[in-house]
Amino acid sequence: MTKYDDLTEFLLRLGDSALIQAQRLCEWTGRAPALEEELGMMNVGLDLVGQARNWYDYAAERINDGTDADALAFRRDERAFRNLLLVEQPNGDFAVTMTKQFFYDAWQFHVLTLLKNANDEHIAAIATKSLKEVTYHLRRSSQWVERLGDGTDESHQRMVNAIDTVWRFTFELVEQNDTEWSLSEAGHIPALTELPELWHATVSEVFTNATLTVPDAASTFYLSARTGMHSEHLGLLLAEMQFLQRAYPDASW
Amino acid sequence: MSEWTLFEVFIRSKHGLNHKHVGSVHAADAEMAIENARDLYTRRNEGVSIWVMPSALITATATDEKEPLFDPSEDKVYRHASFYELPDEVGHM
Amino acid sequence: MYAQQVETGTKTVKSLDEMGAEERAFQEKIDAEIKIEAKNWMPDNYRKTLIRQISQHAHSEIVGMLPEGNWVTRAPTLKRKLQLMAKIQDEAGHGLYLYSAMETLGADRDEEIEKLHSGRAKYSSIFNYPTLNWADMGAVGWLVDGAAIVNQVPLQRTSYGPYSRAMIRVCKEESFHQRQGYEILLHMMRHGNQAQKDMVQDAINRLWWPSLMMFGPSDADSPNSAQSMAWKIKRHTNDELRQRFIDQTIPQLELLGCTVPDPDLKWNEERGHYDFGEIQWEEFYEVLKGNGPCNRERLETRRNATQEGAWVRKAAVAHANKKQKQQAAA
Numbered sequence: 016m017t018k019y020d021d022l023t024e025f026l027l028r029l030g031d032s033a034l035i036q037a038q039r040l041c042e043w044t045g046r047a048p049a050l051e052e053e054l055g056m057m058n059v060g061l062d063l064v065g066q067a068r069n070w071y072d073y074a075a076e077r078i079n080d081g082t083d084a085d086a087l088a089f090r091r092d093e094r095a096f097r098n099l100l101l102v103e104q105p106n107g108d109f110a111v112t113m114t115k116q117f118f119y120d121a122w123q124f125h126v127l128t129l130l131k132n133a134n135d136e137h138i139a140a141i142a143t144k145s146l147k148e149v150t151y152h153l154r155r156s157s158q159w160v161e162r163l164g165d166g167t168d169e170s171h172q173r174m175v176n177a178i179d180t181v182w183r184f185t186f187e188l189v190e191q192n193d194t195e196w197s198l199s200e201a202g203h204i205p206a207l208t209e210l211p212e213l214w215h216a217t218v219s220e221v222f223t224n225a226t227l228t229v230p231d232a233a234s235t236f237y238l239s240a241r242t243g244m245h246s247e248h249l250g251l252l253l254a255e256m257q258f259l260q261r262a263y264p265d266a267s268w
Numbered sequence: 269m270s271e272w273t274l275f276e277v278f279i280r281s282k283h284g285l286n287h288k289h290v291g292s293v294h295a296a297d298a299e300m301a302i303e304n305a306r307d308l309y310t311r312r313n314e315g316v317s318i319w320v321m322p323s324a325l326i327t328a329t330a331t332d333e334k335e336p337l338f339d340p341s342e343d344k345v346y347r348h349a350s351f352y353e354l355p356d357e358v359g360h361m
Numbered sequence: 362m363y364a365q366q367v368e369t370g371t372k373t374v375k376s377l378d379e380m381g382a383e384e385r386a387f388q389e390k391i392d393a394e395i396k397i398e399a400k401n402w403m404p405d406n407y408r409k410t411l412i413r414q415i416s417q418h419a420h421s422e423i424v425g426m427l428p429e430g431n432w433v434t435r436a437p438t439l440k441r442k443l444q445l446m447a448k449i450q451d452e453a454g455h456g457l458y459l460y461s462a463m464e465t466l467g468a469d470r471d472e473e474i475e476k477l478h479s480g481r482a483k484y485s486s487i488f489n490y491p492t493l494n495w496a497d498m499g500a501v502g503w504l505v506d507g508a509a510i511v512n513q514v515p516l517q518r519t520s521y522g523p524y525s526r527a528m529i530r531v532c533k534e535e536s537f538h539q540r541q542g543y544e545i546l547l548h549m550m551r552h553g554n555q556a557q558k559d560m561v562q563d564a565i566n567r568l569w570w571p572s573l574m575m576f577g578p579s580d581a582d583s584p585n586s587a588q589s590m591a592w593k594i595k596r597h598t599n600d601e602l603r604q605r606f607i608d609q610t611i612p613q614l615e616l617l618g619c620t621v622p623d624p625d626l627k628w629n630e631e632r633g634h635y636d637f638g639e640i641q642w643e644e645f646y647e648v649l650k651g652n653g654p655c656n657r658e659r660l661e662t663r664r665n666a667t668q669e670g671a672w673v674r675k676a677a678v679a680h681a682n683k684k685q686k687q688q689a690a691a
Contacts, residue, residue, distance in 0.1 A: 041433045041434050041442075041446065042434060044426060044427075044430030045423075045426045045427045045430045045666065046666045046669075047670065048669070049673070049674055050423065050453060051457070052670075054450055054453050054454055057446055057447075057449065058450065061443060061447060064439060064442055071439075085439055108669070109670065109673045162677045162680040162681075163673070166676025166680040167675055167676045167679045169672050170672055170673070170675070170676030255435060260437055266437075266553060267548070268438050268441055268545075
């Protein structure tokens with residue numbers, strides 16, 4: 016299994032997370048709880064596929080062995096994917112989908128805000144562009160969390176269940192990691208030390224408005240996207256997403 | 269009865285222009301109406317500002333008032349931009 | 362077309378002399394190409410027919426997301442994925458523009474959608490066919506959107522103002538759909554391997570006749586056409602539009618290097634049009650009745666979406682009410 020340099024691994028983490036989150040949103044096509052929401056979810060999905068492409072383009076440039084964004088998206092196996100475990104989780108009901116979206120948006124928002132000032136110009140440029148989009152995503156998902164948390168008894172209970180379902184995957188959003196340490200040591204990106212605190216503050220604020228309780232910090236366990244230790248859901252997602260590229264390896268689309 | 273409220277949507281397409289009625293959306297509240305309007309009516313860069321208001325709150329002229337209200341200005345077509353025909357290449361004017 | 366058989370409630374078209382003063386003034390406006398607006402007087406049947414026609418059109422856009430949704434999770438490249446997502450999003454948007462126009466006539470969106478779900482309202486027969494390979498995404502864009510555009514372009518001049526304005530918006534946005542679809546096919550034919558070329562031909566074979574059926578029954582079997590044309594909510598007959606579509610599509614087909622499954626198709630020099638074979642109208646009416654290959658699945662998906670989303674919509678209203686109370690108390 017190929018392991019790339021730290022910066023490339025980091026780019027794949029951002030790109031893969033965006034793509035897999037978008038893929039889950041695509042699964043909602045024609046099934047959203049309101050027609051207006053079909054457009055809303057697809058808008059977020061479009062932004063995220065665009066972001067994934069930008070991260071992949073840069074990663075491919077660094078890998079420099081003839082690979083490209085599509086090959087990275089459609090020709091790697093699950094063990095090579097670096098996306099957050101959170102985003103590969105099944106959609107569940109709208110409460111689970113929105114809870115995942117909100118946790119991810121809050122993470123993206125703070126990561127991109129920090130990366131906007133990266134010394135690496137490519138990263139700074141992609142982060143700046145993506146941040147505009149993600150600011151809106153976060154606003155949207157925050158509002159939905161508030162609506163559902165502080166809506167009806169049923170919606171509140173569904174949110175409680177949703178948080179219970181996906182909270183354990185949030186450890187990845189707040190863990191400090193050697194890769195990112197060495198990247199900031201080497202001056203590529205700013206230190207992400209504040210990230211856990213920032214993420215937690217956003218979640219607490221929105222949850223308070225939503226009359227929801229923030230659980231105790233989730234702890235690390237067996238799985239970790241950084242080493243390609245995914246949940247079983249990713250493989251099936253990729254089997255669907257990569258079907259054409261795998262079935263017709265020499266085809267151009 | 270619709271579950272959500274019907275809101276009318278007005279969009280300012282460029283700075284310096286009036287908001288113009290573009291259609292409607294359904295939403296649970298005004299905040300959501302703004303977002304729904306943004307996602308529906310500005311997918312291709314059509315707007316810089318959005319107004320929404322519940323359709324039920326709009327008061328409109330009735331058909332039978334049309335003559336006294338509007339006919340006096342009917343023959344003054346020169347007041348209207350559309351009186352002046354310009355080729356499409358000129359763009360928005 | 363997207364609205365294939367719209368009941369007008371009148372079998373004979375009245376002459377101006379047979380009309381009362383209001384209806385006469387109304388018809389004279391239409392004859393003079395003056396738009397009818399929401400608050401203007403209009404005959405009850407005009408209103409009802411329009412609601413039926415616009416809602417059928419809107420339902421078609423919404424159900425039309427599903428055959429494409431079937432492939433959006435399997436698009437082969439990031440570019441194709443983005444294009445397809447944007448296109449599906451446009452379908453939802455077009456559905457909403459049209460519902461919005463329909464609501465100016467006093468119809469309620471949720472009620473009209475309920476008619477769709479209970480099988481009382483129709484939508485275009487085309488969306489009841491399955492999408493079985495990736496080339497279908499190209500063929501849907503090229504043939505289905507192509508047929509839709511042929512119908513929609515004249516509807517930009519339809520007599521009802523809000524409908525006309527919605528169609529202008531739709532046409533403007535839809536111009537990329539057909540090109541996008543054709544480009545998918547052209548790329549597969551020019552740069553693809555044999556398996557891909559076979560996919561393209563297979564997609565055309567399956568979608569050709571259903572696309573022609575989109576224009577609705579032949580004129581001889583369209584008893585409502587005359588009234589709809591007098592009201593200018595339909596501007597050309599079904600057969601005229603179908604012929605126009607075939608004439609403009611066959612040269613594009615030849616450029617692809619593909620064929621259509623119609624042995625009778627040939628250029629008629631004398632008429633200046635293509636002749637074509639007999640459409641299987643029995644199949645058309647079966648699909649319209651609900652017996653097409655995917656009718657049940659399409660409606661079930663839409664019904665489930667509405668039912669499973671009920672708690673979400675309710676929660677949003679409850680939250681809005683709470684906030685309003687808090688603001689009032691503050």
